[in-house]
Amino acid sequence: MIMEINGSDEIYDYTYNYNYTYDDIEFLCVINDYGKLSIFITILYSITTVIAIIGNGLVVLTYLFYKGIRSMTDVYLMNLAIADIFFVITLPFRAVEVTEGWIFDDIGCKILESIYSINFYSGMFLLTVISIDRYISIVHATKSFNYKVKALLYSKIICLAIWLAGIIVTLPTFIFSTKYLLQTSRKVVCNIRYPKNISSIGKVITPTIQLTLGFFIPLLIMVYCYSLIIKTLLQTKNRQRNKAFRIVIAVVASFVTCQVPYNVVVGYGLFRTTDCNIFQTKFILNKVTQSFAFFHCCLNPFLYAFISVKFRFYFLKIIQDIWCLSKRYITSHNNSASVVSRCISDFDIDSPSSFNVS
Template sequence: MEFSGENVDYYFDDPNATVDYGDMVPLCTMKDYRKLSSMLIPILYSVITAMGIIGNGLVVLTYLFYKRVRSMTDMYLMNLAIADILFVVTLPFWAVDIPTGWIFEDIGCKILKGIYSINFYSGMLLLAVISIDRYIAIVHATKSFNYRGKALVYSKIICFAIWLAGIVVSLPTFIFSTMYKFETTGKMVCEIRYPKSYSSIGKAVAPTVQLTLGFFVPLLIMVYCYSLIIKTLLQARNFQRHKAFRVVIAVVAAFVVCQVPYNVVVVYDLFRTLDCDTFQSKAIVRTVTQSFAFFHCCLNPVLYAFIGVKFRFYFLKIIQDIWCLSKKYITFRHTLARPSSETFVSRRTSDFDIDNPSSFTV
């Protein structure tokens, strides 16, 4: 997955190939785009990082200290939150890269690009399997009881396979990402640079894999599963039906609104034009739509976790415990009283354990 902060002053066929810049003719300057992105991207990425860490961090904290992982859905939600956290923590590095150039050495380039790629693909595939899990639990509710008896074992295997797939697909990113000095700006950049023998293949394969695993596969699975879920909910006579229906619509709408615009730009980017104004406008649109796609990480905790009654309960419990901890700390500092024997996190869940096989409202 490419970043929007493209360090391009020359427009040529393959910016990731190993080429001799000395013979290049400057066709298109990106000064206006770089000026805008240096102001816009740090702000957008900072907001996305903060919101992503807080929301997904609460999900992980809930599973670690308040709620046991009991079902396939729980396992998927925890792994999705971890993938989203690892994804958003790479964004500040790219925000710094835009105005200053790459300052984190070659090894940092490979590691951060690789982590970014792994968690992007893993997160998208986890969204797909969550859709399948909800489809089985709702559309085939009766049959799913027997199947979900060994749910936790199956979910661990599936999550392992997803992470492994993310690593395998991201290997070229680890291998070919490199730091080098961009001739026209004098800044160090971190980009994927394929050798000449691989440049044409990499140019074709990389966006194809990104679009397939990172968009089309999850989209098709979600559309199919949630269409049947909606059909089942419309046939059900349950007072929860309308609420569940709204949740499904919100999940699908968030994915479409956040992901479709950026992936349309990626498809369009495969057919590049030599018109400088068009190229610069496309770069700006790519930056904005990419930020929308990243923002989906912030929505996942709300759509898949805290929209449910149980997670809202645990969320309030976390806030209560943090408030109690802060009061104890202030009291201790000002009165030098003996520390209370109460602890910040209680692993006793018997008083408020309201789990059922699924933590997703739908």
């Protein structure tokens, strides 16, 4: 079997009697029923993109035009929403890649993989610092007042450090991402592909970093912080205790449900194999669990922002203002200014927490 890789002069000649290695197996094994898998992934990517952009877009809109950024938590939630939006805008390209293969050039591949990686790590780091922020606010509530005096400045510095860390971790991804022909799907794909001299090491280091920085460390910190938060809540008799307890459980459960299966598969992938059947199983499980892991960014607005009573108030105000803006646009064509004036009179349009419709 003759195969040309990446449209170059580099040719691989694999015969049926070839004693192939772990590094060659991805080019030799063909995934059965890949068409059905690609349809499933494309649908899930599309749903994730739409829901995440709407949900996180509302969070950003609320902070920019209504609520404003007034606390440490606001800074984290704003940055988390931005990270999720940039993360999901890569999914339509991945959906096209699944069905049609990578149709863009190498630089497009590097940019896409880098955007994905930066926002993946930044999102995980932000979820971690949000859990720490909640731990300080609830478990050490009496001591947190002085801590919050300069909290806004600290939170901006922390977020800057998070984005820089995401960029640094992503540098290998930018350098080694490329497009190449993959026999498993019989399509050109965009992925990290290390040179032959460091291929074996790279295939171990990359998932190890992802598991460590993108899963285990955030998970351990979140479990520690939320465990102490639950312990503190159980010792109080506040009316809001049960609600806060349910929110904490939902946050942890959603993270575990979405992220654990995918990271278990990534960890399992560290064990090498030259068996095509095992490789096919790994490939399918990786794609399916990864799709559900991506869905977590749709849940973040509901778990971290929309649970706030004030935030829901501003959210409703957005809907009302959009309704008035659309009503003004429609009625302006019918010269019905009275209807518009009645609509916008219900709102304080001079308030900085609302859109200026004038």
